[in-house]
Amino acid sequence: MRHLLTKLCRDARGATAIEYGLIVSLVVIAIVAGISSVGGATGNLWGNMANKVSAVTPNT
Secondary structure, three states: HHHHHHHHHHHHHHHHHHHHHHHHHHHHHHHHHHHHHHHHHHHHHHHEEEEEEEOOOOOO
């Protein structure tokens, strides 16, 4: 049992997998933040464009 615990403590594969998981999660958070920022800006752009087009077109 002691040999097994010593072997598990020296094994670094699990730590590497956790590190990769943390890196991937940080990248995903950055991507989501970027997309939401750009999405909000383009949503406002298209909303403003729709309002301007509605203002100059005659109502039928």
